[in-house]
Amino acid sequence: MSRIAVVGIGADGWPGLGEAPRRAILRAATIFGSERQLALVPADATGDRRALPTPFDTLFAELRADHGDVCVLASGDPMLHGIGASLARRLGPERLDVHPHPSAFALACARLGWPAADVELVSAVARAPDVVARALQPGRRVVAYATGRDGAQTLAQVVTDRGFGASRFVVLERLGASDERVTEATAQAFDAPADALHAIAVEVADGPVRPLVPGLPDDVYETDGQLTKRHVRAATVAALAPLPGALLWDVGAGSGSIGIEWLRAERTARAIAIEPDDARADRIDRNALSLGVPDRLTVVRAHAPEALGDLDQPAAVFVGGGVAAFGMLDACWSALGAGGRLVANAVTLEGEQALVSARTAHGGALTRIEIAHAEPIGGFTGWRPQRPVVQWAATKP
Secondary structure (H helix, E strand, C coil), X not given: CCCEEEEEECCCCHHHCCHHHHXXXXXXXXXXXXXXXXXXXXXXXXXXXEECCCCCHHHHHHHXXXXXXXXXXEECXXXXXXXXXXXXXXXXXXXXXXXXXCCHHHHHHHHHCCCHHHEEEEECCCCCHHHHHHHCCCCCEEEEECCCCCXXXXXXXXXXXXXXXXXXXXXXXCCCCCCCEEEEEECCCCCCCCCCCEEEEEECCCCCCCCCCCCCCHHHCCCCXXXXXXXXXXXXXXXXXCCCCCEEEEECCCCCHHHHHHHHHCCCCEEEEECCCHHHHHHHHHHHHHCCCCCCEEEECCCCCHHHHHCCCCCEEEECCCCCCCCHHHHHHHHCCCCCXXXXXXXXXXXXXXXXXXXXXXXXXXXXXXXXXXXXXXXXXXXXXXXXXXXXXXECC
């Protein structure tokens, strides 16, 4: 089977390419790329020039067949939020010869003198611009990819709306080209269209503290009261142990806080929130958008355990609502593969009995979490306890 050359090409076009990527383009029988990328290829490249389809599924299907030498053009580094990474996942890395070009991320860090290892990269390409919200912590440096001439304006509004309008906001257009342009302002002051080929650098100013470790303040969530409270939430997400690429089921999700903080803690993880109440399901979507994880959280509007059979296998399951429902814990336990983790919380005696029975059947640990807050009592201060929470955490052999 023929190999596929994936060539990163920047705004500097053909002159910016080395000998190996040039040879790959010149010998290709078919060259795929965007209209802008194809226009950068000289006339002596005789391959059939074809626009990248949208969506890419038809391209993947075509490339599975053997069509001789094929070249796919990409922007910058194809393996950094690029089509090269998608081709490797769908067709296998063994078919690819990848020729990276300096990415917009690398060029932005070079222009600003930022050590790239200390900078967060966020892609809002084909995603809600609100994904940048996860990275907005005071003192953090962020480089974001966006699309369209209004991409930078939209991102500036997101940063400002999240309380970081004073942040340094740098728009870098046509990086590497002879007409490269760098514009600097604050997020709240920036309001101008940009070249379609641009990146944004943000040096986050002081503002609301939204760390990535679990345990966000309760008031960052829109809720009707169905919310795992802050300190219990921190202990719960820690017990669930978010890992790269892992899928969480958040069963009886309420306001969605467990799934959302699982995703904030691990940027490659996924989550499914199972919530039958439409108003709460809508609220989960809004909370996920507000806290920067709308693209990795799927809300399933259905009752558990009936809805669980059609879902992808989880690496971890949290049961916060309906612990005592008949068959709930058994269904969740059965869905896990070896090494999967189940964490369930209960505040009622019936729920506690269900957790004790589950521990008897499957092992694991029972923990009683008791939290009290200091509050005024007349002219003095005393402790006001929350309802104790019993937590069962177990790992499937």
